[in-house]
Amino acid sequence: MLGRGTLRSFTSLTYAWFALWFLAPTGIMLIYAFGHTASVTQAGLVNLNHLGFSNFFQALRYPTGPVLMISLENAVLATALCGVIAYPVAYFIARKLGPRTRVIVLLLVVLPFWTDYLLRMLGWRIFLSPLGLLYGALHAIGWHVTYISILDTRAAVMIGLVYNYVPLFILPLAVVLERIDPLLLQAADDLGAKPWTIFRTVTFPISMAGVVAGTVLVFVPMLGDYVTPTLMGGARGLMIGSLIASEFNEGQNWSLGAAMAILLIVILVAIVVACWLLSVGVRSAILRTRRRAIERDLAAT
Amino acid sequence: MDNTHNDETLRILAPKGHPLTRRKFISMAAAVGAGVLTVGTSAADAANATSAMETAAKNSLKTAGKPTKNLYLYTWGQYDNPTTFTAWQKGTGIAIQIGSYDSNEAMIAKLELAKGTAGYDIVVPTGGYIPEMAAKGLLLPLTKSLIPNFKNLDPALLNFPWDRGNKYTIPKDFGTTGFIYDKTIITRKMETWQDFVTAAALPQVSGRVSILDDPNDVLAIALWNEGVDWNTLDKAKLHTANNWLIKNLAPHVSNLDSYPGGTGGLSSGTYVLSQAWNGDARQALLKDPTKFEWVVPFPKSEIWVDNWALAKGAKNVDTAHAFFDYILDPTVSANEMIYTGYNTAVADVRSYLPKNLAQESVIFLTKAQEKRLVAYLVNSTNNLRTQLYDDFKAAIAS
Secondary structure, eight states, X not given: OOOHHHHHHHHHHHHHHXXXXXXXXXXXXXXXXXXXXXXXXXXXXXXXXXXXXXXXXXXXXXXXXXXXXXXHHHHHHHHHHHHHHHHHHHHHHHHHSOHHHHHHHHHXXXXXXXXXXXXXXXXXXXXXXXXXXXXXXXXXXXXOOSOOOOTTSHHHHHHHHHHHHHHHHHHHHHHHHHTSOHHHHHHHHHTTOOHHHHIIIIIHHHHHHHHHHXXXXXXXXXXXXXXXXXXXXXXXXXXXXXXXXXXXXXXXXXXXXXXXXXXXXXXXXXXXXXXXXXXXXXXXXXXXXXXXXXXXXXXXX | OHHHHHHHHHHHTSOTTSSOOTTHHHHHHHHTTOOSSOTTOOHHHHHHHHHHHHHHHHHHHHTSSSOOSEEEEEEETTOSOHXXXXXXXXXXXXXXXXXXXXXXXXXXXXXXXXXXXXXXXXXOOBGGGHHHHHHTTOEEOOOGGGOGGGGGBOGGGSSOTTSGGGSSEEEEEEEEEEEEEETTTOOSOOOBHHXXXXXXXXXXXXXXXXXXXXXXXXXXXXXXXXXXXXXXXXXXXXXXXXXXXXXXXXXXXXXXXXOTTTTSTTTTTSOSEEEEEHHHHHHHHXXXXXXXXXXXXXXXXXXXXXXXXXXXXXXXXXXXXXXXXXXXXXXXXHHHHHHHOSEESBTTGGGGSOSSOTTHHHHSOOHHHHHTEEOOOOOTTHHHHHHHHHHHHHHHHO
């Protein structure tokens, strides 16, 4: 048995590890964002002699706004699609399968992660390329298109995002759905609720925790995704990650890239906090109306 | 159908969408065994070449002062023939350790962060980045007396504006930027950059066009077309050029791909018109010689040169000079060309190559073509050029 002291030191070690490898790099980026990049012929990557906000103003110039809007639209839509796809799958896994098959099916859900991400995306490129596998399949069933024009568009980015992130939505949702006490459902059934009513008033509200977890888990990395839009969307599927990368690479402008990255973090945190406040508000409003309805019913009897 | 699939499988080995460079396709070609120039070399020839290379390696040590036991090379991934290194090691007994990068910017950032402690002796920057590296103090000057084979270099490829008198660098290989198109789909006359932009707007071409993923190569299309100096510091002219591209080219571009040939975008029909480097375009031509046409466009196009250089903080300076001498031996140079498919700067390397190389005209530029080539040097407008490129990318996406 581990003593409490050992456990505590293990825990603090985890925090130290986290601080070192997450907070330190982010902190360095934060400092760089306030510095300035000297001309290409001067030594040093980022000059920290006089700090200022100029990078942030520059980061806000065109085309950051429009590209950020495109990225937000993509991330919101793809997250919603993930949710729509993940919910029935998670429900099926959690509620319709026996313990053993459930493990196998969950394993199948995460199985794609065992193959390199790049390879899977390139597989999609082969499938969707103008004269590729999909083209061949369509021809085989007698649908003669000239060529397939999905690749290197926003639609392809959407396919890539949904394909890649949907397992991250299924997993937390399946866990929450599985843990719903069957006695609650039994009770609702005993009181005469129809299956759809049970789902609407018992299962779905409880599963909201999983939906929220899935949404955050999927939405946050999606907004900053750099690889998927580059691989699937080509030039037409541009997202904000690509702009940030180009400042670090071709631009050799680390302070501007850092400012853009920090801005993205701030926007993400703001969105997550806003959504959390909204969900807390909605939840308490629902509870309030329900309690009022129950009180009304009690008063009536 | 089968053919298409074979081409498609090539794709899997080529990581697209990364900050790729013109060298990367070579690793892919090597990995699938699509030997670039290997046609026509017999086993006996190869054995002769190997022993000649080992001799060259041995000779290089004689003039090299005090050689050390190791040599550390920092270069583009898969940008040298592996046999070049094994022959050197056999001939000299000096081990070469190789680190690789995939962009000049990444290499410069690493050297800067290490402040001379990166541990590399040799780096391979592209011409335009040399003034920047020299000014930042990232390079050491060369000692020409330690490199007798320096005389083998073609004088036309020395003394570039980025390194007058070749104080810091030795040209490794060079190439040009042009375009390649599917002549079964584009039947109009294709000679200039204006033709490139006009053809991109054709209904059967628009949306199947790739351009190089490089701010300066893209901006160049408009600057060359308008007769503006590629190296201009005039911000208004850069803005005008970019606006022209946003209006005329952006609506038709489907991808920014530095390897439309090597990664199979052309062969698979994903692109029917691509801006490309000659060595990469040749990859598509080797697969479909009758389908594609390569153009070194009027009125101007690029000459780029990659170069050997000594890194600041190098511990094996004499050994590095011996290696430079070795690599400039024509046999070794030919061995490099067989692998990379890019012309080296050694003057008579052609007489050491196998006869009748496929698509030779894409590797070796004619005098007339060379006359219209210009070089780019990274200058103070670099940040603006990156921003304009971002504007251009945003225009494609929206």
